[in-house]
Structure formats: structure tokens, C-alpha cells
Amino acid sequence: MSKFKKKPKADPGVSTASLPDIVFMLLFFFMVTTVLREQDLLVEQRLPQMTQLQKLEKKTLISYLFVGKPKNTSLYGTEPRIQANDVLIGTKDILLWVNQEKDKLSEAERDQITISMKADREVKMGPISDIQFELREADARKLMYASTGKVEN
Structure with a gap:
């Protein structure tokens, strides 16, 4: 037998040096290509101008109603x-x-729901008051009217 024995060679490991680069490229790709969709408007929206402004605390408690002439x-x-x-x-x-x-x-937030009504400026008051009546029947007492920029005095 020989004096020197051959040591078994270890397989070289997979290099992970480029792994963070690949992860960030994938993250950037999905951030760029993802579209956050709110709602497709089926009615026309030309909102009236506001005279007062109030900021809401929790936007998760807001549900939206859009009122206007249909686009189709x-x-x-x-x-x-x-x-x-x-x-x-x-x-x-x-x-x-x-x-x-x-x-x-x-359960705790159900009575804090706020309805945001985005009504077109050309809509008459009749349909708006019908909506208000139905919201009172549903016990949705917090109603907010959405508008655009401030009116100049």
C-alpha cells in the first residue's frame, strides 16, 4: 500500500452571490407590472366643487356609491x-x-361605516334624496359627498 491516501474531493457548492440581485429584479418586475384596480366607472362623473373640507381617519370604513348618467x-x-x-x-x-x-x-366597526356618494353635478336632487332615504332605512347614517377642488370666494 501506498503511504499517501487520496482524500475525496468535495464538490464545489452553488454560488449564492447573485441571489439577492435576482430577488430584487423579480420584486421590481412585479411592482412595475402589477395594476391596482379600484373600480371601473359605469356612470359619468363630473363632481361639484367643495366649500369645506374634512379629513377622514379610517378609509377602510368607507364604501362608495357613484351616481350619474350611464356611459353606455x-x-x-x-x-x-x-x-x-x-x-x-x-x-x-x-x-x-x-x-x-x-x-x-x-362587529365593532359595523355602525361606523361611512358611505361616500360621488354624484355627478348634473344629477337632480330627486334620486339623491331617494338614496338618502334608503341609507336611513339601512341605518347607514354617516354620509359623505365627494367633490373636487375648492371654490374661490
């Missing part, structure tokens, strides 16, 4: 319609919609 007048007509969560609803469906929105919240 051949399918939905020219009368003002109500949009809630990408669906056109009638005034009688508001009670059901409010209850569904309250069910999404925790």
Missing part, C-alpha cells in the same frame, strides 16, 4: 343610475348592498 346609454338609458362595486343597482337594492358592506367589517 344604449344599454342603460339616459336616466341617472347608481353604481356600487362595479354593478349598477336600483334604489331598492341599496339596503341589501349596505348590509353586504357591513358584513365585510368587524
Whole structure:
């Protein structure tokens, strides 16, 4: 036998030096290509100008109602319609919609829900008061009217 024995050679490990670069490239790719979708508006929106401003504390407690003339007048007509969560609803469906929105919240936050109404400036007061009545029936007492920039005095 020989005096010297051959030592087994260890396989070289996989280099992880470029791993952080790959992770950050993937992260950057998904950040750039991801689209955060709120809602597709099915009604026209030209909001009135505001005279007062109040900041809301919790935006998670806000549910949005859009009121205006439908964009697709051949399918939905020219009368003002109500949009809630990408669906056109009638005034009688508001009670059901409010209850569904309250069910999404925790038990403690259900009575703190705020309805933000984004009504087109051309909508008459009749449909708005019908919506207000249905919201009172649904016990959604906090109502906010959305608007655009401040009116110059």
C-alpha cells in the first residue's frame, strides 16, 4: 500500500452571490407590472366643487356609491343610475348592498361605516334624496359627498 491516501474531493457548492440581485429584479418586475384596480366607472362623473373640507381617519370604513348618467346609454338609458362595486343597482337594492358592506367589517366597526356618494353635478336632487332615504332605512347614517377642488370666494 501506498503511504499517501487520496482524500475525496468535495464538490464545489452553488454560488449564492447573485441571489439577492435576482430577488430584487423579480420584486421590481412585479411592482412595475402589477395594476391596482379600484373600480371601473359605469356612470359619468363630473363632481361639484367643495366649500369645506374634512379629513377622514379610517378609509377602510368607507364604501362608495357613484351616481350619474350611464356611459353606455344604449344599454342603460339616459336616466341617472347608481353604481356600487362595479354593478349598477336600483334604489331598492341599496339596503341589501349596505348590509353586504357591513358584513365585510368587524362587529365593532359595523355602525361606523361611512358611505361616500360621488354624484355627478348634473344629477337632480330627486334620486339623491331617494338614496338618502334608503341609507336611513339601512341605518347607514354617516354620509359623505365627494367633490373636487375648492371654490374661490
